[in-house]
Amino acid sequence: MGIGKVLGVIGLIVFLWAAYLGYTLITLTPQIRAEWGYVDEKTIELDVTVYFGKPLPVSINIEEADLYWAGIKVGTLKDLKVGFLKDSARGVLVLKNKEIVEALKEHIRNGEQSNIEIQARGSIFGIPIMRGSFSKPLETDLLSYISNITIESSGDLIKTPAIEGMPSKWGKIDENGIEILSDVKLYNPNPVPLPLFGIKYYIDASGYRVAQGELIEKVVIPANGGGTAKIRTIVDTDILPKVIAEHIKKGERSEVTLKLTLAVKVLNREMEMPLPEIKKTVETNIIEQLNLALS
Template identity: 30%
Template sequence: MGAIAKLFGMVFLIFVLWLGYVGYSISQGISGLHAQWGPVSEERTSIEITGSFKRPLYAPISLKDAEVIFMNESVAKLSRMEYSPTSTDFKSEIVIFNREVVDAILKYLENNESGEIVVKIVPALFGALSTEIETSIPFREKILESIHLTAESHEVAGIPGVKTPELRDTLVRYDGREGDKAVFTTVLVLYNPNSYPLPLVKTSYRVWINGIEAAYGESERNVVIPAGGTVELPVKTYVNLSSLPKVWALHVKNGEESTVRAKLYFRIQINLPLTGKITKEVELTTIEKTVKTNIMDQINSKLSGLNT
């Protein structure tokens, strides 16, 4: 029994020393962390991450699971982790579920733009010894409050002296979901630069991203803008949820670049001395912009802070 106890003690000591070596190796840091876009489709977006430890771990350590949950929706998972105990290099792939991200964002808006991001990680040793590590991060970004659009007034073609309203601001609130549409109310703050009242029979707009119609809106009532005055006109806005994953996939494939085009129309009524009351549909503005993001650059900037 004494010999067995000594043998057991030696094995246990070697195991403890080995765990100490693994902890030391990890504590020495990770270098060369780099992320890039992987395959992207309407359903999924993958991010590939590579890096290396300063020295081999000589440990069969793995991640059994890693998951990101936003508004109780599983929006991302670790799909692949390639690592050899005798090598310093590792590769991993994170998959983002595009439609679940859309659903989570709508839940976030419903919750008055307040939510929580939960990260769950299940590391494993020898493929069996594992424990779940969970952390939560409050998220309070006010997205809708940051949306403010403007457009200048201009003369109506064919009718000298008549000007379109000036769009001075927009206020946006989320109203809920109707089938495959997310519904918003967009309040247009309009100013009438004319010296007479300007009746608006109908107001509408369309938004395209990379040639795909992403949203449209129509006013819910008629208004008369006083001469030199302003009104707030609510416009019901519908966002095509089914088009958003395709829009996102094209955005990533185009190098995080998209072309956004929006057209805003008014139908106005005017009393002219010779012809009397006429109704004319006019275009207030066409906005066409190239929107470029730097999501991957920001991810790599964060990862560079982990390199030691």
């Protein structure tokens, strides 16, 4: 066989391979599935599997894919390899809890609006020619969880004030924590006014004290009437990595308790009035939502 025929055969093989590769990529319907891996207060691992639905006639190595949230690098996917004529690939996405908290702060600073971006680089048949990125917007309304809190009045002779809502807004955000400023809507069912000179306010999650608040200024709640108490709450961001880890370890389930005690003056006597605790079970489906978003 002459050299021309050999080159022709090689060219035909390359053409058929390129045509099949093009057809495969065009008709590809990949599905990405993630599962929780190792979790502690420093890192969270996600075991990621990509199903292509058909064998790929190419060898691809995603050397590294960086995950950014609100412009902050929060994780890295390493060693996602697609073997020649393989229909799936596996890799591990390692998230850094501390960086996630910093990204959360930036997300809040931007009005709870940010982007989640993936920047990837890799090679085909060992040739480093792959580089790309894609992003998705993220919007949240985190304060809605506390803004709608209500607590009924209780007691016999002197009843505790009822809470009829806690409209809130974000305050100062720095390395020491996240500040929340709330207007606590109170109703006094008693026939005498209640001068309010202090508030003890705590939020516990998974056994950790996540936040605590205090009264900003004194207020008098009129008899059989309503008033507004302004409080400042500080979220301890140093404890959040532990809370996040415990939440995931318990199957994305956390027990959250809100404790609130009012310091009031009744008939010239100072006294504390603990309000009924609010206990809620917070459940999330992060993995399910992530898999739906990636599929």
